[in-house]
Amino acid sequence: MDHIALGILAAIASFFVATLLFTLMLVLCQRGKNRNQQTRTRPNSQLSIPIGESASFDPSLNWVSMPELIQATRNFSPDLIIGDGSFGLVYRCCLANRTVAVKKLSSDAFQGFREFRAEMETLGKLRHPNIVTILGYCATGWDRILIYEFIENGSLDQWLLDTSSSENDVSASLVPRLPLSWETRLKIIRGVADGLAYMHNLDTPIIHRDIKASNVLLDKEFEAHIADFGLARIIESSHSHVSTQVAGTMGYMPPEYLLGATTATTFGDVYSFGILMLEIATGMRPNLPFKAEEGDCQEVRLAEWARRMVEHNRQMKMLDANISRDGLGEAGVVEFFKIAMSCASDICKERPAMKEVVDLLNGIST
Missing domain, CATH: 1.10.510.10 (Transferase(Phosphotransferase) domain 1)
Structure with missing residues (x-):
């Protein structure tokens, strides 16, 4: 094999090695970024809200786990539905020995996330006797759920x-x-x-x-x-x-x-x-x-x-x-x-x- 052929093989080998190293560095950087983001999410959640989505929320609002809500609503039983709005179904249930209203927002990702954010950023800050009180929330995976005080006489x-x-x-x-x-x-x-x-x-x-x-x-x-x-x-x-x-x-x-x-x-x-x-x-x-x-x-x-x-x-x-x-x-x-x-x-x-x-x-x- 002449010197030209050896040079070509060496160049190809160098290119593949460089590409491999570059790809490995990208993978390591991405993992580090994901790990850093996970440390900035709210505690106690399986797939919590990133800090960018939750930074303006009232920190006193309670986070409730999905298993708790599934148990309280009997897996969101139709028998517990008390309201049907454009943004989701509302269920009546008992959490922590208190009757509450639980609104499960639209399964549509964009719609559900937008309405969830709107309620958390506005209603989550309001305290007035003529405005319903938000008590907590759940944000897991694609699910967005809001928990309110229960108002006895309906709409x-x-x-x-x-x-x-x-x-x-x-x-x-x-x-x-x-x-x-x-x-x-x-x-x-x-x-x-x-x-x-x-x-x-x-x-x-x-x-x-x-x-x-x-x-x-x-x-x-x-x-x-x-x-x-x-x-x-x-x-x-x-x-x-x-x-x-x-x-x-x-x-x-x-x-x-x-x-x-x-x-x-x-x-x-x-x-x-x-x-x-x-x-x-x-x-x-x-x-x-x-x-x-x-x-x-x-x-x-x-x-x-x-x-x-x-x-x-x-x-x-x-x-x-x-x-x-x-x-x-x-x-x-x-x-x-x-x-x-x-x-x-x-x-x-x-x-x-x-x-x-x-x-x-x-x-x-x-």
Whole structure:
């Protein structure tokens, strides 16, 4: 074999050796990186949240293991389901001798992780009597689970509308439902207003972005608790949040969102709150069109119908038929609808701030 051939073989051998060494170094570096990341995750978890995902969470929140949850929920038995939202199923169970609500978020990785993070970063920091309390969480593999205080009387929409009559409705009333009195409805809406005013006036405000009857829970005293912060966002400056995705529920969603606005503000919550006021007073769904008058072929939505009725001073006719008129003061009802229509103004800048709404509601006599 001549010197040229030997040189070629030597060069090839050197190349393979160098490539092998380089590959080995990459493998060792990657292992070191993974080992370092594992040491920065929360203790006690099998596959915990990386520090980058959990750094802004309240450290006092309890981590609960998946085996504990499987045992408590009987492997997430359908018999324990008390709620079915767009972000996951909610189960009633007992943990550490306390009845709690457990929400298992969507199995879709992106959706589940996004809603989990939103709730942990917003609801995990809030402490107010009219906002549901988050007690703990579980983050294992692809599973994201949130644990809340259990609110005895379920959601507001279950009391306003007979949602249990649907065969597809997985929620069940825990107590017999009677028509809500005007005084109770006023108490509930005042509670929601207090909770929103608290959120909007934090040093770093939080917007909910999905205020509606199904996201208001009622305790045994019918105090309101705002729930489901899966769409909530922290707003760092100017009380607004830039988003490329429309958020909310049809019927409650402010018109500027539907027209393509990419900035979500506290006044978006105010609009949804105004629609909720109309719903709680009339007992009518805001997201379903209906015929305003008998024989009328044109369908309208709740907000449009309410404006027409208020313009003709027919506020008492708007009230839910289940509300007793005995001793009911018309002046208070008129003021209630005046506040509701102000909040539900199509013009964003004409809506009052929630702090002002609280004062106005407190001025209504029952």
